[in-house]
Amino acid sequence: MITATNLTKRYRNSIAVDDVSFSAEPGRITGFLGPNGAGKSTTMRMLVGLATPTSGSSSVLGVPFHSLENPGRHVGVLLDAGAQHPGRTGRESLALSAQLMGMPDGRADEVLEIVGLTAKEGGGRIRGYSLGMRQRLGLASALLGDPAVLILDEPSNGLDPAGIRWMRGVLTSFAASGGTVLLSSHLLLEVEAVADDLVIIGRGKVLAKGSAAELLATKGTSVRSLDDDALSRALTIAGFDVTRVSDGLSTSAPVADVGRLALEAAIVVIDLHPASNAGLEELFFSMTAQHGREDVPA
Amino acid sequence: MTNPDVISHSQAASVDNPFPPAARTIPIGRVPFLRLASVELRKQVDTRAGVWLLVTIAIISAGLITLPLVTGTADGLTFTNFVSAASSGQLFLLPLIGVMAATSEWSARTALTTFTLEPRRTRVNLAKLASASYLGMVLMVVTLAVAAVFNLIGIVWLDTGGSWEIDRPIILGTAFALILLVAQGIAFGLAFLSTPVAIVAYLGLPTVWSILSFAIEPLSGPAEWLDMTNTLGTLMSGLMTADAWAKLLVSVLVWIGIPLSIGLWRTARREP
Numbered sequence: 206m207i208t209a210t211n212l213t214k215r216y217r218n219s220i221a222v223d224d225v226s227f228s229a230e231p232g233r234i235t236g237f238l239g240p241n242g243a244g245k246s247t248t249m250r251m252l253v254g255l256a257t258p259t260s261g262s263s264s265v266l267g268v269p270f271h272s273l274e275n276p277g278r279h280v281g282v283l284l285d286a287g288a289q290h291p292g293r294t295g296r297e298s299l300a301l302s303a304q305l306m307g308m309p310d311g312r313a314d315e316v317l318e319i320v321g322l323t324a325k326e327g328g329g330r331i332r333g334y335s336l337g338m339r340q341r342l343g344l345a346s347a348l349l350g351d352p353a354v355l356i357l358d359e360p361s362n363g364l365d366p367a368g369i370r371w372m373r374g375v376l377t378s379f380a381a382s383g384g385t386v387l388l389s390s391h392l393l394l395e396v397e398a399v400a401d402d403l404v405i406i407g408r409g410k411v412l413a414k415g416s417a418a419e420l421l422a423t424k425g426t427s428v429r430s431l432d433d434d435a436l437s438r439a440l441t442i443a444g445f446d447v448t449r450v451s452d453g454l455s456t457s458a459p460v461a462d463v464g465r466l467a468l469e470a471a472i473v474v475i476d477l478h479p480a481s482n483a484g485l486e487e488l489f490f491s492m493t494a495q496h497g498r499e500d501v502p503a
Numbered sequence: 504m505t506n507p508d509v510i511s512h513s514q515a516a517s518v519d520n521p522f523p524p525a526a527r528t529i530p531i532g533r534v535p536f537l538r539l540a541s542v543e544l545r546k547q548v549d550t551r552a553g554v555w556l557l558v559t560i561a562i563i564s565a566g567l568i569t570l571p572l573v574t575g576t577a578d579g580l581t582f583t584n585f586v587s588a589a590s591s592g593q594l595f596l597l598p599l600i601g602v603m604a605a606t607s608e609w610s611a612r613t614a615l616t617t618f619t620l621e622p623r624r625t626r627v628n629l630a631k632l633a634s635a636s637y638l639g640m641v642l643m644v645v646t647l648a649v650a651a652v653f654n655l656i657g658i659v660w661l662d663t664g665g666s667w668e669i670d671r672p673i674i675l676g677t678a679f680a681l682i683l684l685v686a687q688g689i690a691f692g693l694a695f696l697s698t699p700v701a702i703v704a705y706l707g708l709p710t711v712w713s714i715l716s717f718a719i720e721p722l723s724g725p726a727e728w729l730d731m732t733n734t735l736g737t738l739m740s741g742l743m744t745a746d747a748w749a750k751l752l753v754s755v756l757v758w759i760g761i762p763l764s765i766g767l768w769r770t771a772r773r774e775p
Contacts, residue, residue, distance in 0.1 A: 288612035
């Protein structure tokens, strides 16, 4: 469980996060979505106490992050996979954190296995890791304390398509076990595939939030029949909007109504489904278009 | 998708679920300071830079401790002299481990991990001070043991007097000086938060001050109080008087207290 309440972060002459409120629930994956520079990372840094909010507050598992005893055992954090000492081996950097949290000795090897790094890779210095390997190591580090909450900033960065699918599997099973996941991304498809809830942010402000199903729900139906002209007339008579598209009809009528009208008019339907979900991408672009930025500071 | 390695990853995740419901069974306890300090100690010696610095210290100490055997007069070959000879390299180099302990959190950006696992940043810095001092003491004990061996060599093969007399003020003074210098290294590291800048400042500023106070007459008075090279020199020669302790305290406040305060303040405010 993560709660942000009116979080605001002002830097000298800019406002990075502007009155952001949302919550991430246990058992669900919450996607934190926005273009680069929208304030996702700054928000996450405030959640874990690395940055101090100018105003507003946040809590993890019901208390402010800094009040957690042994926070690594409650919250797994991956903010930047590059922030690891290049001169340490991957296994050693995990073992250090495990020792600090009071996890048993074998835990570093366990999480290496969970994230799919071999013992040989774990024994290599991080200097030689690819971005994908660093990302896996970062996730291993987040999972180390067997936490109830995961806070992950762009975890799929640098992973190949198979790696991304694997990451989704890990996060889904983590949430299924009752864990809370807050995951940021600027890639819509990635979040769409995995998130139960969404928080969309642009220029520091929350633009939309809610369950993914709600935000993605589209009205209307696509239909193809052996007699599109007749079906079109029937729909129009029933008071629905109809437009011809290349592969049939697009109408404002719900799927059930289209089916019923086709049945009554004895028209053979060969394809009937909710209007193809232009999905999050359209929503995302329409909401963040005016917030699109070319000059993104790193 | 013919990469068998990657495919095996995805299979591993789906075949045996690593997160069985309600499996969070290992009890959660607070992080005791000693554990924090021992992790900080491990961080000082588990990187390549840390290992090489320790190896360098060992080599230089070995060279310096051998020197009296080769060049020294027979009656100079005493236990205390061996200890002093070996320590001089450590006094110079060990503080650099302190500098790196403080700066690498920011240069390698491990502060991100360190401060999410322990949000009380001053506590982390105190753990760094404690562990680096402990490392200094371990080196001192090793030095004492090696010095004893060398003294034995002197007695057996070179037929020296080989006094076993332990000049306690000198040895304790040297040990204390080592701790102070390591603390100074950490203080400078925290104040500057950049390895090269901190090292240059740590090595350079006191030297510049020594030169200035030597060259400029009116500075020589305050320099007795403000030059840590002087005050530590007195400490290591075992010649401490009430006046010397007061001067040491003042110089420590200036050269360790001020940078350490700046460093703790900067660490507390900085966003990693």
